[in-house]
Amino acid sequence: MERIPTGIEGLDELLEGGFPRRRMILVSGACGTGKTIFSAQFIYKGAVEYDEPGIFVTLDERPHLIREDMLQFGWDFRKEEEKDMIRIIDASIAKVGLPSDEVYHMPESGFDLDRLLVEIIKAAKEMGAKRVAVDSLPALGFRYETESDIRKAILKMSYVLMKSGLTAVITSEIPEGSKKFSKFGVEEFVADGVIVLSYLGGGGPATRTLHIRKMRGTQHSPHIHPMEITRERGIIVYPIEEI
Numbered sequence: 001m002e003r004i005p006t007g008i009e010g011l012d013e014l015l016e017g018g019f020p021r022r023r024m025i026l027v028s029g030a031c032g033t034g035k036t037i038f039s040a041q042f043i044y045k046g047a048v049e050y051d052e053p054g055i056f057v058t059l060d061e062r063p064h065l066i067r068e069d070m071l072q073f074g075w076d077f078r079k080e081e082e083k084d085m086i087r088i089i090d091a092s093i094a095k096v097g098l099p100s101d102e103v104y105h106m107p108e109s110g111f112d113l114d115r116l117l118v119e120i121i122k123a124a125k126e127m128g129a130k131r132v133a134v135d136s137l138p139a140l141g142f143r144y145e146t147e148s149d150i151r152k153a154i155l156k157m158s159y160v161l162m163k164s165g166l167t168a169v170i171t172s173e174i175p176e177g178s179k180k181f182s183k184f185g186v187e188e189f190v191a192d193g194v195i196v197l198s199y200l201g202g203g204g205p206a207t208r209t210l211h212i213r214k215m216r217g218t219q220h221s222p223h224i225h226p227m228e229i230t231r232e233r234g235i236i237v238y239p240i241e242e243i
């Protein structure tokens with residue numbers, strides 16, 4: 001099985017070298033657990049360290065804020081966008097019917113999953129993208145009735161992205177203290193991998209954790225690992241011996 005380096009320091013070692021290529025990985029967690037940083041790091045490091053063009057679809061945050069926040073880690077998205085190594089697709093304010101001033105954006109007249117997938121595939125072809133991040137899935141605002149409809153929609157998404165040769169990181173929210181792994185409770189079954197981020201609060205080094213809950217075709221670490229978000233290097237995952 002071909003592996004794709006995650007760009008997250010310390011994570012490849014826990015995954016036999018990285019994510020399985022052309023698969024869809026779900027990254028879930030409560031608010032502030034690092035889902036956006038994780039997905040941005042996957043895209044940024046992919047472009048800069050592994051020469052793999054990537055697409056960042058933002059549904060929650062405005063692109064200029066992402067650029068600003070990521071610059072805090074020394075990740076210059078703008079520079080990679082100028083080289084067409086990264087494209088940010090703005091799907092944030094289109095959702096509420098406002099126009100975007102971004103080059104790549106969804107129409108304010110409205111869009112659905114199909115329309116978004118078309119946009120991703122188009123961008124992927126043009127720039128030869130290998131990676132895509134969608135932050136976040138619940139923000140797509142599925143208007144589907146049943147669990148099986150949501151499941152079908154996510155399955156379609158993973159199929160289409162895989163066909164385009166993309167490895168995908170998709171984020172989903174889970175309410176604080178919930179036993180579920182995702183917002184709808186079905187994403188984790190469709191995804192090829194599930195990574196759960198947690199924040200225990202209270203300060204100190206072991207307050208953030210990362211747990212690989214599943215990774216198809218991979219003998220992954222079964223442990224809950226300490227994780228840090230550092231200004232210098234972004235997300236770092238530690239082996240459990242270091243607690």
Ligand SMILES: Nc1ncnc2c1ncn2[C@@H]1O[C@H](COP(=O)(O)OP(=O)(O)OP(=O)(O)O)[C@@H](O)[C@H]1O
Nearest residue numbers: 030031032033034035036037038072073229230231
């Ligand atoms: N430059 C930085 N250095 C260290 N820690 C940071 C830095 N920037 C953000 N953080 C930490 O990361 C958290 C935000 O991470 P992120 O935005 O990825 O979370 P999220 O899971 O996407 O949250 P949400 O559910 O609100 O979208 C902040 O609350 C803060 O604790």
Ligand SMILES: [Mg+2]
Nearest residue numbers: 035036060135
């Ligand atoms: Mg976020």
